[in-house]
Amino acid sequence: MISYDLRKVRNYDGLIKILRGWKCISPLKSLWLGTLTGPAGTIRDLLRAQMDSDDGLIVVELKPGADWALYKTNENAAAWLQANVTP
Template identity: 60%
Template sequence: MASVYLISYDLRKVRNYEPLIKTLRDWGCVRPLESVWVGYLKGGAATIRDLLVAHMDTDDGLIVVQVPAGSDWAFRQVKEDAGALFRQYVRA
């Protein structure tokens, strides 16, 4: 079953964002902030993490957090497509 996931990364030394960004875009994720993405994805957080680390260096950081429907959330000055995703799938 699909759920909303919040994904954030910190590319530390070599900053080649393109493979990671391409994967996130291919999955239909949207970017509310510079290094934060949200998407309505299938699979668990560990599975998503494992698929994304293939596009990262070993010193890079990554966090994947499931945001279940009904969760409390708030944002300010994010891109509208991210707000729409939260309103559609998380609501609250």
């Protein structure tokens, strides 16, 4: 799970290009889900290169068996969570 907060300058193009290239989905405006390989720190660093120094970023590993619930997300979020997180 990747979420970001672009603060002063809001240029999402570089981030979105990388995330879509990784075949991530976006259930909410600044939240992405993807099946990625590698440490969270490496993913953070690759995305951080597309951000300004005042922006925020979080990368969290969702493991099978984790509990989840949705409300008013894009339609593909539930399917992704069912396929990747639900045991």
